[in-house]
Amino acid sequence: MEQPPEGHGAQEQPAAGEGPPGCYRHPDRRTGIRCTRCERPICPECMVNASVGFQCPDCVRQGAGTGHAPAAARPRTLAGGTIAADPRLLTKILLAINVAVFVAVLAVGDHGRIVSDLDLIGLAYNPELGQVVGVADGEWYRLLTAVFLHQEVWHIAFNMLGLWWLGGPLEAALGRVRFLALYLVSGLAGSALTYLIAPPNGPSLGASGAIFGLLGATAVVVRRLHYDMRPVIVLLVLNLLFSFRSGIAWQAHVGGLVAGTLIAIGMMHAPREHRALVQYGTTALVLAAAIVIVVVRTASLT
Known part of the structure; x- marks a missing residue:
């Protein structure tokens, strides 16, 4: 031996x-x-x-x-990704992008059109432009740009703290490519559910959808490693209660949470011999479900 x-x-x-x-x-x-x-x-x-x-x-x-x-x-990494010299690099880049967009919003002020051009809105008439705008009008990019958009200091502060605390360990456990896929698809899934359920003429910011996706993925990783689940469960319950009682876009939170959890299950429990196929296949299925939701909602609005 x-x-x-x-x-x-x-x-x-x-x-x-x-x-x-x-x-x-x-x-x-x-x-x-x-x-x-x-x-x-x-x-x-x-x-x-x-x-x-x-x-x-x-x-x-x-x-x-x-x-x-x-x-x-x-x-x-734990999920089969390549170990990087800086396991938080993508987390830092995503944080920087969010902060840069927020600073741009503050710099432009109330008279700027950054928020109105990038937020998530299904279908509405914009009197300033004299035309109809929204995802249903072909502005598909809003599903993604809303994921990086904040308008209040408390909003970006909570989200960026969550991104830093949850993102670093997840990036180290999953690897950069898998972590980025988790973040973006969770955010898009949150936008898709908001687009489906929320009033089409009500603008919303979907940045929290990606953060809730990281929270769901953290729960899966903690469970996989047999860590104490109680702190994660408490954090999750508190965030969901805040989402439903504060009048914010809870749809993005729920959509991101479900997507992040499903993607993480596929990544953490994929059999070694078919790891890449199961991991990216699960991510693709979640993304496909979000796309179907968007297509169905668009058909109902046009």
Whole structure:
């Protein structure tokens, strides 16, 4: 039997009631997953796909150098994506885009047309333009631009805090391509449900749909890693209660939450031998469902 690498002795099991141990590189992150080679606890950011289970970055480097672990020579995230040097790069870029659009809205002010040109509206007459506008009038881009649009300071503050707290760990666990697909499709699904249910002449901002998608995906990842679900459930319930009681566009929240949860299930539970097919197939099905909703709603309005 192969011995663990030098200095990689198995960690002692925690005493009863202590809960899962902390990651050997990030002690504050509790985890129930251990490296299959040295048995040290590893968090999602440190997990590297091996031929069997997951290995820690140290074992991957040693295995690649000795030729003992060729299957682990290409580091992979928990969902099979490529491990990047900066696991929060896309999260930072998305945050920057949201903030840049918000600053532009503030700079233009009430007399500008950024919000009215980019918000989500089904079909309405714009007296300033003297014409009908909206998704049903062919302005499909509103389904996506609304995902990056905020008008109040409290709105963007809550969403960007959520993006930073949820986005970083998810990007590390999924990889950049999968994370970006999750974010965008969740946002589009939120816009699609808003377009279907909300009054067609009522403009709305769908930025929170993508954030709720990240929240749903976080619940799936936490469940997959056997972490304590209670904090995520409490956060989810509080956000849903706020959505339904505050008079904001709850449709985008529900649509994004459902889409993000379904996509994350496909990504986290895909069988290894057909991982890419199941992951991107699930994402494509959710996107297709959103497109069908948009097409059906458009047909009913025109």
